Amino acid sequence: xxxxxxxxxxxxxxxxxxxxxxxxxxxxxxxxxxxxxxxxxxxxxxxxxxxxxxxxxxxxxxxxxxxxxxxxxxxxxxxxxxxxxxxxxxxxxxxxxxxxxxxxxxxxxxxxxxxxxxxxxxxxxxxxxxxxxxxxx
Amino acid sequence: xxxxxxxxxxxxxxxxxxxxxxxxxxxxxxxxxxxxxxxxxxxxxxxxxxxxxxxxxxxxxxxxxxxxxxxxxxxxxxxxxxxxxxxxxxxxxxxxxxxxxxxxxxxxxxxxxxxxxxxxxxxxxxxxxxxxxxxxxxxxxxxxxxxxxxxxxxxxxxxxxxxxxxxxxxxxxxxxxxxxxxxxxxxxxxxxxxxxxxxxxxxxxxxxxxxxxxxxxxxxxxxxxxxxxxxxxxxxxxxxxxxxxxxxxxxxxxxxxxxxxxxxxxxxxxxxxxxxxxxxxxxxxxxxxxxxxxxxxxxxxxxxxxxxxxxxxxxxxxxxxxxxxxxxxxxxxxxxxxxxxxxxxxxxxxxxxxxxxxxxxxxxxxxx
Numbered sequence: 001x002x003x004x005x006x007x008x009x010x011x012x013x014x015x016x017x018x019x020x021x022x023x024x025x026x027x028x029x030x031x032x033x034x035x036x037x038x039x040x041x042x043x044x045x046x047x048x049x050x051x052x053x054x055x056x057x058x059x060x061x062x063x064x065x066x067x068x069x070x071x072x073x074x075x076x077x078x079x080x081x082x083x084x085x086x087x088x089x090x091x092x093x094x095x096x097x098x099x100x101x102x103x104x105x106x107x108x109x110x111x112x113x114x115x116x117x118x119x120x121x122x123x124x125x126x127x128x129x130x131x132x133x134x135x136x137x
Numbered sequence: 138x139x140x141x142x143x144x145x146x147x148x149x150x151x152x153x154x155x156x157x158x159x160x161x162x163x164x165x166x167x168x169x170x171x172x173x174x175x176x177x178x179x180x181x182x183x184x185x186x187x188x189x190x191x192x193x194x195x196x197x198x199x200x201x202x203x204x205x206x207x208x209x210x211x212x213x214x215x216x217x218x219x220x221x222x223x224x225x226x227x228x229x230x231x232x233x234x235x236x237x238x239x240x241x242x243x244x245x246x247x248x249x250x251x252x253x254x255x256x257x258x259x260x261x262x263x264x265x266x267x268x269x270x271x272x273x274x275x276x277x278x279x280x281x282x283x284x285x286x287x288x289x290x291x292x293x294x295x296x297x298x299x300x301x302x303x304x305x306x307x308x309x310x311x312x313x314x315x316x317x318x319x320x321x322x323x324x325x326x327x328x329x330x331x332x333x334x335x336x337x338x339x340x341x342x343x344x345x346x347x348x349x350x351x352x353x354x355x356x357x358x359x360x361x362x363x364x365x366x367x368x369x370x371x372x373x374x375x376x377x378x379x380x381x382x383x384x385x386x387x388x389x390x391x392x393x394x395x396x397x398x399x400x401x402x403x404x405x406x407x408x409x410x411x412x413x414x415x416x417x418x419x420x421x422x423x424x425x426x427x428x429x430x431x432x433x434x435x436x437x438x439x440x441x442x443x444x445x446x447x448x449x450x451x452x453x454x455x456x457x458x459x460x461x462x463x464x465x466x467x468x469x470x471x472x473x474x475x476x477x478x479x480x481x482x483x484x485x486x487x488x489x490x491x492x493x494x495x496x497x498x499x500x501x502x503x504x505x
Contacts, residue, residue: 047476082472
């Protein structure tokens, strides 16, 4: 277990993603409306890179002809077969119990607070003037 | 259909190859990429009139797809152009990336068989074949081509097949299953005769525009309905080939059905066999139970992989149809691509694996 500094907050724009390597794992980092989320990068269905997937909303309907879109940008759609994963839980929409990816706790911290203590900055020269994305593994 | 008693052993050819991909879709960076292979007369025709097929919206598909260019989001070449149009990127991402020994090109653009202008169709077929050689087969020895021929104009199709057959980089004749009439009809017989004469198998890849609704029940509303309606079409073509007596006339003819799935094959065989037992005298030229032709003359590619629930049910399907009938395919760069490492969710024996991933295709194409 550890808290890993993986990116500067301005490296990942809203609605975009970044592949980061943390403790030997490939992790897909997403910026959803300014909030950061991290899930395992490999799609459990056939192995595609989820970091290349699009952030989409949830299309729902109670009856034919009635549609609504909710949770804008909170699901990642696999770049191959289109499986949708909830960015908060890592669970797939169609098979949440069995087809799911691991999700990780993410926080944002100022460089001044991450240069000391339990943080591990493997790749970064951390500046005390910047904000960083921290993933907990 | 009886159970397969002997699974095809890994052929000698299979030991030369570990991975053969039977379905790779190449395309052009832009329509102008075909211009060097079309005479001025046909370049002008394309610019003035364009393609003219048996549906509205000539340059699109009958149902809008869920992703642009029907392709994997990560398959767009970094140097521009649509997925499948950039050979260096295809090499890097697909051939090198997966360790593919042989990849068979299945060009879908242009649709020479579906063109209503007969002479433009001929020019397009020839151009598409020249383009495959120039853009892919010359620079990349791992790739093989498919002869594009005008199915609805069999006489011209044979001319084009005869012209290409000497170039053994072309390993099959590509025809669309959605045609005006099913392939077994007598008027298509010259194409089948040419295939046998040149020892070229025929590949039926899903698609085509025959002017009929996508399903026997009419036009579906959604892509999700149309997507697997291809199964009906494949079944119709197979029934036509068997009951028209094609495999009695041409016992050496090999036909593969590409991207139409395969879990339905055993049940289809059982059903045809049952009907044959009671209605055989309508087609006395069909001398064997229909499922036997499925065992001797017909192959299926794997993608889009069947995913029964539970996954182990696939083992029964494989047993019923025979793993020697199956040839691995990815459909790269299309969205429903299968990755050879993860597509099979059930364990295969080393022999089955060697056959499905390379040996069966090596035998089918005569690569040994």
